[in-house]
């Protein structure tokens with residue numbers, strides 16, 4: 001019941017093994033707390049799954065947002081946020 005699907009590889013995993021993303025001000029945003037309100041999408045805590053989700057547009061799509069919600073600037077910031085998070089965890 002606490003299982004979620006990774007939008008990168010589509011396999012399910014426990015929340016603890018996943019990263020969460022939400023929509024904030026119309027842009028995909030990394031939710032390090034995993035507790036921000038609203039709809040969220042998840043990827044495994046790996047750069048491979050994150051990058052796959054970026055490439056396929058699955059982050060924005062999963063959040064029911066237009067593709068522009070994960071444009072290049074947004075993705076660059078997400079990539080930095082995720083890298084920092086993975087470094088610390």
Ligand SMILES: [Zn+2]
Nearest residue numbers: 006009044049
């Ligand atoms: Zn995955």
